[in-house]
Amino acid sequence: MSLYCGIACRRKFFWCYRLLSTYVTKTRYLFELKEDDDACKKAQQTGAFYLFHSLAPLLQTSAHQYLAPRHSLLELERLLGKFGQDAQRIEDSVLIGCSEQQEAWFALDLGLDSSFSISASLHKPEMETELKGSFIELRNALFQLNARDASLLSTAQALLRWHDAHQFCSRSGQPTKKNVAGSKRVCPSNNIIYYPQMAPVVITLVSDGTRCLLARQSSFPKGMYSALAGFCDIGESVEETIRREVAEEVGLEVESLQYYASQHWPFPSGSLMIACHATVKPGQTEIQVNLRELETAAWFSHDDVATALKRKGPYTQQQNGTFPFWLPPKLAISHQLIKEWVEKQICSSLPA
Template structure:
């Protein structure tokens, strides 16, 4: 009873009082859910919010040595910035909710694409950077927030009109959905499921190259899930399509959101093929090269830095994606599991 009274009385003005009664994680999730469902609560949250700035989907970053930092701008500062660039206060309502801190400080992304880029950059002492170029130099926490924000901004940008009636759509304040002004149809931000599979024959692992990969890089097989498929079916089909092998068993490892080039949910799996039937036949439309590598070769590849200037790209001095990519984790797991197998 007491709890209920505290919550009702203090709901809007001091949400932390209410949410302190739950575990940190539950509190944060409930708070975010409230902001997604209730426009007025979201509007109130701007004051205590932290903002990440974007310019036509490019994140605002500051360089610190070899690393990039995503500056956190508070509600008062964002107001000042908007005033300074002669924007109305309502511009803040273009913001998208992208998460919150452990203390329930809401995080928002705001795209200032309608303003003058160079003026903002010089005023705030940083620059709007291509996320793909900066991604591997961002701290893990920033990388995840910024790529969520970019994916969400991109989705809203591409869903300004209803796919059924062609009428304009409008986002709710948090940006967790868009509603068609004509038909009332609601659409929610989406990710495309992609399976990423590390194939093993028990002693070697199969790595492939797509033509679009940086020179010298080999990775696990990847492919989009087709409509109607289970995860298992996608793994089996992709391995059959791309390298002509039949999967005997497979197991799930982990998943990751990947913002490039569009929002994907990368679902990482290990797959085992029969070592007697491990002869590869490549689908050249999908991949450029596929090779079996020994434990020793893979360990060496994990230790190599990305090399853009490999003279002979024959797979002898290949490297694998860096630790931020889930393919790296899959390869690490395989190496650990096969540590006892002689090369």
């Protein structure tokens, strides 16, 4: 090993160690806050709060982008006081992460019913004026947020929605009590613990070797196509869901499945998207669209897909009445899955 190489390796090791160390420290801190109510309450004192109203995050506009402002506990208490609300309402907040410097981040919904207030929902327009921002539906804002805020707000919304929908024990009917971090709810009468859940969904890019299969639902924006997606049924493996969904939606059988990556997706109510590549059995490429699930599906060439990846929708109708073919935005795992397929095709067509 040369001297230079030795130094480079040590530097690399040093950086890996530093990064790992920060990451592990942060992870252990969050673990402690989830387990220890007192530690979590203490973290609220120095923490920061993202605000929501009926599951819509508070956002501010800055040069074609949305920013998610954070508020300190003091600011929040002042705000609640101004709107005639008890500061106890802060107990409804949920832990969603922390900074490298261990500033804990929480989310609080001021529009949902609260167990700490009789007149629960705070008046939205007045709050927006006071907070110099707007509560905007996440679906309309997600793609104009930076990656960190998109991920944090998606987690926050899923967690707030889950708590709102799990206020009562499904066995005893008694109100459940959330821990301070909001990582679980417990029924005081029988000690049943409820943990936040998300639904696993597979998203599969089917290929026949040279083309890939894309489909659209009638609810998609006009002209937009995506890979095939479907919820996992109870008892299924990811592989079984992929085979079933592809068969159900386009009438094809797939083989040679390859995992690509996963992503938390806030719609419809918090899903774990598991993205995979799959190929059809040789010679079996005839699509039979299930019209109860899809509007249409088709095979697309590498060049068509590569061009569409560069387009940004939604589009207005063209003069001939059609809409240009475009793909989901960069943040969506379907975009990344399709992009990887395009890049792989380029690599495999290069001379060895």
